[in-house]
Amino acid sequence: xxxxxxxxxxxxxxxxxxxxxxxxxxxxxxxxxxxxxxxxxxxxxxxxxxxxxxxxxxxxxxxxxxxxxxxxxxxxxxxxxxxxxxxxxxxxxxxxxxxxxxxxxxxxxxxxxxxxxxxxxxxxxxxxxxxxxxxxxxxxxxxxxxxxxxxxxxxxxxxxxxxxxxxxxxxxxxxxxxxxxxxxxxxxxxxxxxxxxxxxxxxxxxxxxxxxxxxxxxxxxxxxxxxxxxxxxxxxxxxxxxxxxxxxxxxxxxxxxxxxxxxxxxxxxxxxxxxxxxxxxxxxxxxxxxxxxxxxxxxxxxxxxxxxxxxxxxxxxxxxxxxxxxxxxxxxxxxxxxxxxxxxxxxxxxxxxxxxxxxxxxxxxxxxxxxxxxxxxxxxxxxxxxxxxxxxxxxxxxxxxxxxxxxxxxxxxxxxxx
Amino acid sequence: xxxxxxxxxxxxxxxxxxxxxxxxxxxxxxxxxxxxxxxxxxxxxxxxxxxxxxxxxxxxxxxxxxxxxxxxxxxxxxxxxxxxxxxxxxxxxxxxxxxxxxxxxxxxxxxxxxxxxxxxxxxxxxxxxxxxxxxxxxxxxxxxxxxxxxxxxxxxxxxxxxxxxxxxxxxxxxxxxxxxxxxxxxxxxxxxxxxxxxxxxxxxxxxxxxxxxxxxxxxxxxxxxxxxxxxxxxxxxxxxxxxxxxxxxxxxxxxxxxxxxxxxxxxxxxxxxxxxxxxxxxxxxxxxxxxxxxxxxxxxxxxxxxxxxxxxxxxxxxxxxxxxxxxxxxxx
Numbered sequence: 001x002x003x004x005x006x007x008x009x010x011x012x013x014x015x016x017x018x019x020x021x022x023x024x025x026x027x028x029x030x031x032x033x034x035x036x037x038x039x040x041x042x043x044x045x046x047x048x049x050x051x052x053x054x055x056x057x058x059x060x061x062x063x064x065x066x067x068x069x070x071x072x073x074x075x076x077x078x079x080x081x082x083x084x085x086x087x088x089x090x091x092x093x094x095x096x097x098x099x100x101x102x103x104x105x106x107x108x109x110x111x112x113x114x115x116x117x118x119x120x121x122x123x124x125x126x127x128x129x130x131x132x133x134x135x136x137x138x139x140x141x142x143x144x145x146x147x148x149x150x151x152x153x154x155x156x157x158x159x160x161x162x163x164x165x166x167x168x169x170x171x172x173x174x175x176x177x178x179x180x181x182x183x184x185x186x187x188x189x190x191x192x193x194x195x196x197x198x199x200x201x202x203x204x205x206x207x208x209x210x211x212x213x214x215x216x217x218x219x220x221x222x223x224x225x226x227x228x229x230x231x232x233x234x235x236x237x238x239x240x241x242x243x244x245x246x247x248x249x250x251x252x253x254x255x256x257x258x259x260x261x262x263x264x265x266x267x268x269x270x271x272x273x274x275x276x277x278x279x280x281x282x283x284x285x286x287x288x289x290x291x292x293x294x295x296x297x298x299x300x301x302x303x304x305x306x307x308x309x310x311x312x313x314x315x316x317x318x319x320x321x322x323x324x325x326x327x328x329x330x331x332x333x334x335x336x337x338x339x340x341x342x343x344x345x346x347x348x349x350x351x352x353x354x355x356x357x358x359x360x361x362x363x364x365x366x367x368x369x370x371x372x373x374x375x376x377x378x379x380x381x382x383x384x385x386x387x388x389x390x391x392x393x394x395x396x397x398x399x400x401x402x403x404x405x406x407x408x409x410x411x412x413x414x415x416x417x418x
Numbered sequence: 419x420x421x422x423x424x425x426x427x428x429x430x431x432x433x434x435x436x437x438x439x440x441x442x443x444x445x446x447x448x449x450x451x452x453x454x455x456x457x458x459x460x461x462x463x464x465x466x467x468x469x470x471x472x473x474x475x476x477x478x479x480x481x482x483x484x485x486x487x488x489x490x491x492x493x494x495x496x497x498x499x500x501x502x503x504x505x506x507x508x509x510x511x512x513x514x515x516x517x518x519x520x521x522x523x524x525x526x527x528x529x530x531x532x533x534x535x536x537x538x539x540x541x542x543x544x545x546x547x548x549x550x551x552x553x554x555x556x557x558x559x560x561x562x563x564x565x566x567x568x569x570x571x572x573x574x575x576x577x578x579x580x581x582x583x584x585x586x587x588x589x590x591x592x593x594x595x596x597x598x599x600x601x602x603x604x605x606x607x608x609x610x611x612x613x614x615x616x617x618x619x620x621x622x623x624x625x626x627x628x629x630x631x632x633x634x635x636x637x638x639x640x641x642x643x644x645x646x647x648x649x650x651x652x653x654x655x656x657x658x659x660x661x662x663x664x665x666x667x668x669x670x671x672x673x674x675x676x677x678x679x680x681x682x683x684x685x686x687x688x689x690x691x692x693x694x695x696x697x698x699x700x701x702x703x704x705x706x707x708x709x710x711x712x713x714x715x716x717x718x719x720x721x722x723x724x725x726x727x728x729x730x731x732x733x734x735x736x737x738x739x740x741x742x743x744x745x746x747x748x749x750x
Contacts, residue, residue: 065694069714076483076719094717098484239605241693245571255573377482381716391699395609410505414716 028056029310032082034067037297040138040328041086041318048317055310064088074302075100081302083311087135089296092125093375096134102301102308103132109301109312111136114320122337124202124372126298129210135298136319139334141262142367143194143292146269149282149355151257155179159284162258166191166227169287173236176257183238184258186247188231192390194260195224197373198290205374207382207411214411216386217404225393225400232394248273260286262294263363267333270353278352283359291370297334335363342367378415385410477723484717497724507725509700510708511732513613517688517704518681520617521624525677528621529628530666534658536629537636548633551626559623563690566619570606578603609701616688616702620681628673635669636662671744678736682729685710705729 033041038061045057060082062070068091074081075098087095095101104111111133115123122137147162155176162172173184185191197206209215231237238256240246250256252274259265269281286292299315301308318324325341328334336342347360376382389403477498480491501507532551540547554562569576578600585599593601606615639662647657685706688696696703696711703711705725713722 072484072714072717076481076486078486095484098482099489100484100486239607240572244693245568246573249574384711384715388700395699413500413504414718416500 026054026056027307027310028058029083029307029314031057031059031084031086031314032067032071033059033061033086034064034088035061036332037086037088037138037334039331040324040334043327043331044318044324047324048314051317052310052313055313057314071095078304081304083301083305083307084314085300085302086138087298087300089125089141089293089298090380092135092296092298093379094377095300096126096128096375097377099128100303101134102303102305103128103134104136104301104312104315105133108309114316117320117339119337119339119342119367119370121293121367121370121372122296125296125375126300127375129374129376135300136315137337138297138299138319139325139328140337140367141264141293141295141335142363142370143260143286143290143294144263144265144283144359144363144366145258145260145286146265146281146283147259148254148257148277148280150280151176151180151182151254159282163284163287165288166195167230170227170231170234170236173231173258174234177234177236180257182255182257183236183250184256185231185237186240186242186250186256186259188228188237188239188394189387189390190237190260191231192224192228192387194286194290194292195227196220196386197292198286198288200371200373202372203374204371205376205379207379207386208376210374212376212378212415214382214408216382216411217408221386221404222400225390225404228390229393229400252277254280263335263359263366264295264333266351266354266359279355281354283354283357283362285362285366291366293367293370296337335367339368378411381414382411385414473723473726476720477727479720481719482717483719493720497721498728501721501725501728506700506703507705507708510696510703510705513700513702514682514684514704514706517613517617517620517684517702518678520613521620522674522677522681524621525625525628526670526674529625529673530632530663530670531658532625533629533632533636534662537633538654548626548630551629553626554623555627557623559686560690562619562623563687566615567691570615572603572605572607575606577606607698609697609699612692612697612702616684616691619687619691620684623687624677624680628677631669631673631676632666635666639665667744671740674740674744675737678740679733682706682733682736 031041038059041057041059045059048057049055061067067086068088070080071082071085071087071091072095075095085095085101102109105115106112118137119140122140123133126135126137127133145163147159152159152162152172155172156179157172157175161168163169169184176182176184200206203210205215207214207216215221232239238246238250240250240256242261247256251259251269254274254277263283266281266283269277274281299318301311301315305311320338322338322341322344325336325338326344326346329336329341329346342360342364347364348358349360350356351359385407389407392398392403393400476490478492478494480493480497482489536544536547536551568574570578572578581599582601582603585596585601586593587595587599604611606612643661643665644657647661652660683706684704688702688704689707689710691697692702696707706729709722709725709729712725713719
């Protein structure tokens with residue numbers, strides 16, 4: 001009996017030792033992500049683990065807003081930090097400036113070796129104000145204008161008229177309204193959002209310049225507000241916000257005939273918003289030659305992460321491997337940030353949903369031209385204040401100069417401890 | 419009687435001779451009660467007391483949270499001053515008060531007669547009827563808000579369908595009802611409707627809860643009071659007005675207090691109905707939402723904490739006033 005007991009103890013000990021040894025060899029890294037960006041990582045992990053058997057990847061995914069709140073709190077307390085942190089473009093300005101993420105452009109990461117391979121504008125998004133890359137781009141959202149060709153044809157509006165300049169865009173909307181009763185735009189606010197980003201030069205910011213001066217009370221914003229108001233007064237917008245029931249139904253039934261958004265909207269239209277509209281939609285560039293981007297995703301390593309080298313291996317795999325970048329495009333329509341992936345024959349395919357356009361090539365061209373806009377920690381604060389100001393103009397007919405001057409005061413107040 | 423029993427028990431406990439065990443065992447006897455009660459104190463300390471004190475501490479600091487704990491900077495009362503002077507905060511307080519009144523007053527005005535009606539009219543089915551009224555209270559806010567946003571959808575919502583079909587009701591080519599009902603779809607997302615829509619959802623959700631509270635109070639009112647009133651010739655209305663209502667006062671104090679606290683902290687309903695933005699022109703942004711957005715969008719945790727303490731003081735003040743108004747009669 002005693003010998004039996006001894007054997008049991010011995011074998012348990014051995015087993016424990018062996019499993020310990022195995023654990024020592026294999027490092028488990030945690031990747032925090034959000035839907036549906038997590039799908040790309042999940043699809044890539046089996047391949048990654050095959051190439052790097054010493055690393056085991058655990059993906060933790062929470063809802064979009066919860067994820068970013070949790071990451072903010074994790075950075076605040078330094079607890080429960082993942083090794084790899086996924087960040088969406090809306091949050092990148094704030095998190096990249098926080099100082100809680102590793103600078104990736106210096107040793108031991110040397111991400112600057114990859115700079116030539118990545119779409120330029122997105123590197124600026126992932127960098128802090130000192131030019132250090134804090135988050136590695138994974139996918140991007142080059143701006144595109146999607147329109148219903150059948151509705152425009154019925155109204156006698158050509159694509160050239162639609163995108164010549166903003167005033168002709170609004171005139172086209174009036175024609176569409178008269179002939180078909182349909183709206184051109186989901187919301188007049190969209191025009192402001194594009195106009196304030198259009199034609200910026202490399203290094204300029206949307207709301208702040210490099211020295212954190214507020215740029216809101218400028219001709220760029222005044223014109224953006226004027227155009228939005230003109231569109232609202234012309235009655236060509238459906239006054240609905242993106243991703244609401246009205247919006248998806250409007251696009252589905254064709255009561256909204258134009259939507260300007262990231263190129264990935266094409267995938268959403270085809271997959272679930274308007275799956276029956278094959279061949280009716282087209283994609284073209286934004287009016288007045290505007291260049292803008294919508295969304296985009298990044299990977300970062302927290303300063304207090306436990307397995308930084310392994311985390312970097314994973315990020316490199318996700319961001320700089322052509323096959324994985326293409327996988328993202330195929331899985332969730334995530335437009336690759338890696339230029340090499342954009343050169344794949346996949347991009348030359350004609351898209352039946354968009355009337356056999358080679359739209360991906362056009363998006364790729366747009367992506368290369370989008371300026372590298374610098375991000376600011378207070379971008380989100382300024383964004384809120386500016387959209388609030390525009391609502392005053394649209395809803396209460398407030399004077400544009402006055403609301404913009406007020407907006408500057410408010411931004412100054414909120415960003416008081418620079 | 420009770421005291422003597424407990425005294426006996428404790429004295430018997432003392433009479434038990436200490437066991438001849440190790441020091442640990444003898445000490446263990448003394449520690450054990452604390453050990454067994456400790457889970458509550460640990461959980462309360464970690465999830466109750468600590469966040470409370472930390473947020474108070476935080477409200478005197480400027481803190482960019484993503485930069486870590488070391489980035490805290492003492493600013494004294496500045497966060498409070500900043501919040502109180504902030505246009506958006508003032509607006510959110512105004513919104514909160516309007517929504518609180520518009521949803522809170524109808525809750526009680528409807529719940530009291532409703533409870534009286536259920537109490538007197540239903541005998542066998544009473545619990546089922548109460549259950550039906552109580553369902554909204556236990557249903558997930560997210561589900562409720564999604565259902566209501568669908569109902570109130572401008573182009574495809576049922577509410578507009580009903581209203582416009584009434585407005586377009588024609589008799590001899592004339593829209594006879596168009597003076598009271600809309601002819602075209604109403605855009606419920608417009609700032610002038612946002613607060614009403616949120617108030618309606620909140621009212622709908624909590625009226626059942628208040629009914630249950632009042633109903634339980636009604637059940638404690640002795641039957642002989644009503645019998646006496648009937649003998650004195652009181653009709654049903656007089657019974658309600660002179661017997662029921664005064665005796666409901668203590669419960670009314672409790673229920674109104676809960677409504678004040680709940681409505682001033684209103685967050686989920688407006689958050690989901692307005693898609694987390696506060697709606698057009700911030701018409702549906704409550705103070706609690708403003709606090710959340712200050713913390714998680716503007717990442718100014720210090721000011722957000724200050725806002726939460728300002729809110730706390732407001733709620734405490736209003737509850738005290740409510741106590742003076744409704745709760746005072748008990749002392750007479």
